[in-house]
Amino acid sequence: MSDPVLEVQDLHVHFDTYEGRHEVLNGVDLTVEEGETVALVGETGCGKSVTGKTIMGTLPRPPGEIVAGEIRYRGTDVLADEAVHDRIKREQMSMIFQDPMTYLSPVFTIESMMRDVVKYHDRRDVSWWEMFSDIIGRDSAENEEIRDRSIDLLRRLQIPDPEGILDRYPVELSGGMRQRVLIAMALINEPEFLIADEPTTALDVTVQDQILNLLKERTENRNLSMLYITHNLGVARQIADKIYVMYAGSIAESGPTETLFDAPLHPYTRGLLASIPKLTGFESEGISGSIPNYTDPPSGCRFHPRCPAYMEGVCEQSHPERFDVGTDHETACYLYEDGMTTSEALDIAESEVRYEPSRLVEAQHDGGGDGRGE
Ligand SMILES: Nc1ncnc2c1ncn2[C@@H]1O[C@H](COP(=O)(O)OP(=O)(O)O)[C@@H](O)[C@H]1O
Numbered sequence: 001m002s003d004p005v006l007e008v009q010d011l012h013v014h015f016d017t018y019e020g021r022h023e024v025l026n027g028v029d030l031t032v033e034e035g036e037t038v039a040l041v042g043e044t045g046c047g048k049s050v051t052g053k054t055i056m057g058t059l060p061r062p063p064g065e066i067v068a069g070e071i072r073y074r075g076t077d078v079l080a081d082e083a084v085h086d087r088i089k090r091e092q093m094s095m096i097f098q099d100p101m102t103y104l105s106p107v108f109t110i111e112s113m114m115r116d117v118v119k120y121h122d123r124r125d126v127s128w129w130e131m132f133s134d135i136i137g138r139d140s141a142e143n144e145e146i147r148d149r150s151i152d153l154l155r156r157l158q159i160p161d162p163e164g165i166l167d168r169y170p171v172e173l174s175g176g177m178r179q180r181v182l183i184a185m186a187l188i189n190e191p192e193f194l195i196a197d198e199p200t201t202a203l204d205v206t207v208q209d210q211i212l213n214l215l216k217e218r219t220e221n222r223n224l225s226m227l228y229i230t231h232n233l234g235v236a237r238q239i240a241d242k243i244y245v246m247y248a249g250s251i252a253e254s255g256p257t258e259t260l261f262d263a264p265l266h267p268y269t270r271g272l273l274a275s276i277p278k279l280t281g282f283e284s285e286g287i288s289g290s291i292p293n294y295t296d297p298p299s300g301c302r303f304h305p306r307c308p309a310y311m312e313g314v315c316e317q318s319h320p321e322r323f324d325v326g327t328d329h330e331t332a333c334y335l336y337e338d339g340m341t342t343s344e345a346l347d348i349a350e351s352e353v354r355y356e357p358s359r360l361v362e363a364q365h366d367g368g369g370d371g372r373g374e
């Protein structure tokens with residue numbers, strides 16, 4: 001079998017800040033196979049974007065530091081050699097970042113940015129002559145072709161008047177428009193591997209649906225593999241073949257999408273599912289508390305202070321390894337043991353993991369899925 005597109009093993013990333021050292025990523029493991037869409041799901045602040053940026057090689061260092069771990073792209077250890085990471089990133093990877101304004105230049109039109117992305121994405125340097133040629137329009141046939149491709153893509157991203165948009169500057173666009181421009185920039189070169197960090201959070205659900213369909217079509221027909229980052233379990237279910245649930249810097253549970261929804265095992269996964277507000281009824285069950293402070297995170301399993309199945313003398317002692325509980329289904333929780341069948345594990349989950357009903361407002365506040373700060 002060929003190497004997976006992406007393999008992350010035991011990744012630890014810390015940040016040095018005035019408040020002290022933030023121990024954010026605490027052993028992240030994940031794998032994306034060829035042609036697969038993998039979702040990374042968890043509450044705001046659990047380390048999803050840090051994971052994405054570290055894979056993409058855009059983690060700000062300092063304050064960030066990769067303390068331990070491996071990232072392999074098609075078998076190549078990219079953390080071992082920055083030049084190799086940089087080349088792979090330029091030639092094969094693409095990322096839709098969560099905050100569009102940080103990644104769009106205020107002084108260029110959308111058209112000129114799209115053109116630069118197409119012409120120079122795989123290059124480190126651009127000469128003054130090339131830039132000058134662009135300005136005086138020497139490459140007009142090529143530029144025309146890029147313009148047509150951009151319009152086509154913007155139209156498919158449901159942007160009204162794509163021709164008009166190309167002549168505008170980012171400040172002239174709404175947040176949702178900018179987000180879609182960023183998606184277009186990430187897709188126009190047909191990358192082999194895409195990291196999409198909350199790409200649809202700023203958008204209406206109907207537009208979101210169309211964008212998810214466009215991404216799906218790319219993975220099905222153009223051999224795109226994707227790591228899709230979201231706090232929204234519903235979106236993850238819609239797009240992903242496999243889901244990794246992350247809590248405070250490590251993977252709590254992973255499995256094929258349907259397995260994870262049919263047999264959620266980790267108390268955190270069960271809490272997230274329970275806190276999805278239901279359209280019927282006013283109450284919902286949710287996880288109390290919030291993501292821990294990374295300067296002094298809880299010992300052992302970082303979820304133990306919030307966990308309804310906390311076992312004294314066990315959970316705070318050491319970080320649980322991941323146990324195999326069914327085909328491709330793993331969970332890092334001491335309730336389970338390696339080699340259990342899914343139904344044995346589910347029986348344990350149903351008897352041991354109980355969330356108290358709470359007011360809907362409270363559940364929304366604690367449980368993710370509310371779009372805060374995304
Ligand atoms: N540039 C930075 N400097 C210091 N701390 C950071 C930085 N970026 C991220 N962090 C820390 O990492 C935590 C996780 O952030 P992030 O990965 O953005 O979460 P999310 O899961 O919402 O994407 C933040 O709460 C913060 O403590």
Ligand SMILES: [Mg+2]
Pocket residue numbers: 048049050098197198
């Ligand atoms: Mg984020």
